[in-house]
Each structure stands twice: as structure tokens, then as C-alpha cells.
Amino acid sequence: MEQLEPEQLFVSLNEDTNSISIIVNHLVGNMLSRWTDFLTTDGEKEWRNRDTEFEEILKTKPELLAHWEKGWQCLFDALNGLQPEQLNEIIYIRNEGHTVLEAINRQLAHYPYHIGQIVFYAKMIKKTEWQSLSIPKNKSNNYNTDKFSKEKSIKNFTDDELKKLQ
Numbered sequence: 001m002e003q004l005e006p007e008q009l010f011v012s013l014n015e016d017t018n019s020i021s022i023i024v025n026h027l028v029g030n031m032l033s034r035w036t037d038f039l040t041t042d043g044e045k046e047w048r049n050r051d052t053e054f055e056e057i058l059k060t061k062p063e064l065l066a067h068w069e070k071g072w073q074c075l076f077d078a079l080n081g082l083q084p085e086q087l088n089e090i091i092y093i094r095n096e097g098h099t100v101l102e103a104i105n106r107q108l109a110h111y112p113y114h115i116g117q118i119v120f121y122a123k124m125i126k127k128t129e130w131q132s133l134s135i136p137k138n139k140s141n142n143y144n145t146d147k148f149s150k151e152k153s154i155k156n157f158t159d160d161e162l163k164k165l166q
Contacts, residue, residue: 001020001024001065001068001118003122003126003129003131004125004126006061008125008126009021009024009061009064011125018054019121020118020121021064022053022054023117023121024068025058025067026050026053027068027115028068030053030110031074031075031107031111034093034107035075035078036074036078038091039086039089042093043094044094086100088100088101
């Protein structure tokens with residue numbers, strides 16, 4: 001989303017296609033519903049209006065990004081508060097029981113689906129101006145040469161990406 005011009009976040013190719021803004025609004029609605037008081041209340045909150053998540057409610061890029069951060073913060077706060085012994089507790093989403101671990105996995109399958117939509121849509125909008133988020137097309141050999149020129153190490157694969165952002 002950072003690579004896009006503000007107006008590009010609100011583009012829909014047709015009336016059956018969600019803009020990036022709408023996808024973000026849906027993800028955040030889901031996150032807030034699922035992760036607010038998730039150990040004690042159903043993951044589908046009474047106050048959630050899922051249908052309005054698919055309306056163009058967000059109007060500016062800063063508003064969209066703040067909303068995005070709010071959803072992720074809710075998720076991370078919930079996960080950071082967990083204790084290992086709670087992973088087998090039963091919680092409910094639409095009255096269907098899940099262990100906490102199953103509920104986490106359910107959401108971690110849902111979010112990448114929509115994030116993939118966002119990335120694909122953004123790449124289509126930016127065309128050749130797109131800066132790859134992984135290994136750029138036709139650059140695998142260069143990437144592997146660089147990786148194999150270094151000593152073996154144990155680290156998270158995102159460590160190098162985080163350094164680039166700092």
C-alpha cells in the first residue's frame with residue numbers, strides 16, 4: 001500500500017471487485033471482531049456489521065493506514081497476552097467451538113488470502129513501477145548467489161527485511 005498513490009487505494013475494476021480500501025476495511029472489521037475479548041466472547045461480535053465492511057467507508061490514505069494499524073494492534077495485543085496453557089481452551093466463532101490454537105490458525109489462513117489480493121491488485125495498478133516485496137522476477141540466481149555467499153546462520157527470514165526498513 002505504501003507504493004500506491006492515495007487515489008489508487010480506492011480503485012475498483014468493476015462493481016464486483018473490491019478496492020484495496022474495502023479489503024482493508026473488511027480485514028480490520030474481522031480482526032476487531034475476532035480479537036476483542038476473544039477468550040471470553042464470541043468472535044463474531046454483535047456490534048460488527050460485516051456488510052458495511054464492503055462499502056467505501058475509508059476516504060483517505062492516512063485514515064486507511066490508521067485503520068489498518070488498529071486491526072493489527074488488536075490482533076497482536078490479543079496474541080501477546082496469551083499464555084501457553086490457554087492454547088487448548090475452547091472459544092467460539094459464530095457459536096462454533098475452536099481451541100484457541102485452531103482459532104489462531106483459522107485467522108492466519110484468512111488474512112494472507114486478502115493480503116495476497118491487496119498485493120496482486122497493487123502490482124496490477126503500478127505495473128512496471130512495482131518494487132517487488134520478495135525476489136524480483138528474473139533475479140532468483142542473483143538472490144541465491146548472494147544468500148549462498150554467506151555463512152550458514154539461524155535467524156528469522158524476515159530479519160533482513162526488517163533491517164531494510166530501519
